Amino acid sequence: MTSRVVDLRSDTITLPTPAMRQAIAEAELGDDVWREDPTVNRLEAMAAEKLGKEAALLTASGTMSNLVALLTHCQRGDEVLLGHEAHIFHYEVAGAAALGGLELRTIPNDSRGRLHPKDVEEAIRLPNIHYPRTGLVCLENTHNRCGGAVLSEADMEAVAQVAHGSGIPVHLDGARIFNAAVALGMPAANLASHADSVAFSLCKGLACPVGSLLCGSGEFIERARKYRKMVGGGMRQAGIIAAAGIVALDSMIDRLQEDHDNARLLAQGLAGLPSLRLDPASGQSNMVILQVEGIPAVEFQGRLREAGVLVTYMGGQRLRLVTHYGIERADIEEAIQRIRAEASALT
Numbered sequence: 533m534t535s536r537v538v539d540l541r542s543d544t545i546t547l548p549t550p551a552m553r554q555a556i557a558e559a560e561l562g563d564d565v566w567r568e569d570p571t572v573n574r575l576e577a578m579a580a581e582k583l584g585k586e587a588a589l590l591t592a593s594g595t596m597s598n599l600v601a602l603l604t605h606c607q608r609g610d611e612v613l614l615g616h617e618a619h620i621f622h623y624e625v626a627g628a629a630a631l632g633g634l635e636l637r638t639i640p641n642d643s644r645g646r647l648h649p650k651d652v653e654e655a656i657r658l659p660n661i662h663y664p665r666t667g668l669v670c671l672e673n674t675h676n677r678c679g680g681a682v683l684s685e686a687d688m689e690a691v692a693q694v695a696h697g698s699g700i701p702v703h704l705d706g707a708r709i710f711n712a713a714v715a716l717g718m719p720a721a722n723l724a725s726h727a728d729s730v731a732f733s734l735c736k737g738l739a740c741p742v743g744s745l746l747c748g749s750g751e752f753i754e755r756a757r758k759y760r761k762m763v764g765g766g767m768r769q770a771g772i773i774a775a776a777g778i779v780a781l782d783s784m785i786d787r788l789q790e791d792h793d794n795a796r797l798l799a800q801g802l803a804g805l806p807s808l809r810l811d812p813a814s815g816q817s818n819m820v821i822l823q824v825e826g827i828p829a830v831e832f833q834g835r836l837r838e839a840g841v842l843v844t845y846m847g848g849q850r851l852r853l854v855t856h857y858g859i860e861r862a863d864i865e866e867a868i869q870r871i872r873a874e875a876s877a878l879t
């Protein structure tokens with residue numbers, strides 16, 4: 533039995549593997565703004581291939597990939613349609629509004645992270661002197677604030693059909709698209725095929741220290757490259773980052789299944805307690821969301837911290853627990869015991 537702190541705050545806290553550290557040390561480098569970093573070029577080609585797109589662009593973060601995507605798809609004054617629980621809406625500092633002059637218009641996400649195609653259809657602006665232009669529809673898969681919910685290919689296709697039917701492109705915030713692909717047992721390219729651009733993260737379950745890839749058509753990525761430079765994201769010997777990304781794409785994707793197994797175990801271990809309710813998608817990928825009853829969720833979060841389990845506060849009465857590289861089955865068993873003990877003190 534372990535007595536160490538079980539840190540389930542996020543998969544962003546993962547540390548690079550020994551193979552990544554070695555690849556970083558040995559990476560062949562050049563100036564990537566001049567497109568002369570062979571390691572970056574290799575990673576971008578690999579990412580494009582994995583996602584079934586023509587090209588890819590390495591950026592500093594998921595936030596930067598999403599911002600660059602929005603800037604590239606839209607013009608100032610456009611409206612972007614996205615779910616009310618979207619990461620782009622909640623956690624990206626309104627960059628699209630501040631830097632892109634874009635209006636973010638939310639439509640409801642259901643508890644499984646989905647957008648209803650009918651809601652998307654109704655929100656698309658008709659030509660009218662008073663209206664902004666609808667410039668983009670955004671999806672998120674897996675869905676962070678919906679407890680790691682996995683959108684099926686059909687869910688994505690239904691929304692894409694509506695958007696594309698009105699000539700509107702679709703961007704996928706696929707920070708955890710490989711979690712979705714592993715959960716569904718299908719290539720990530722199948723999911724990506726319903727989006728015109730896809731951003732995915734290297735620094736979450738794939739355990740890289742830094743980085744994200746924006747993928748799309750060759751023409752789109754050419755324009756995105758310019759916007760990346762504009763937001764200060766033209767990095768020089770970025771092969772240092774890309775080297776770890778290559779290791780991740782080669783060897784860290786299938787491992788995500790372990791995180792999903794651990795999340796399912798966690799969800800099962802916490803189910804049925806009178807003072808804790810689980811959001812419906814809990815355990816679908818690498819997350820569990822708890823609704824705390826009886827005391828403020830932040831207070832319960834504090835009690836869990838005292839008991840050696842770190843979790844994230846998600847607003848309202850919700851706490852998020854994320855499984856990731858570095859968390860073993862024994863840690864989950866320990867976390868379940870500690871959380872159950874704290875929860876039973878509430879009743």
Ligand code: TLP
Pocket residue numbers: 541542543544592593594595596619620623672674675676705707708733735744
């Ligand atoms: N999510 C982080 C926090 O920002 C909340 C986390 O701990 O989960 N899209 C999605 C769906 C994300 O979950 C995140 C990060 C991002 C984009 C942004 O990625 P980074 O942190 O690399 O900018």
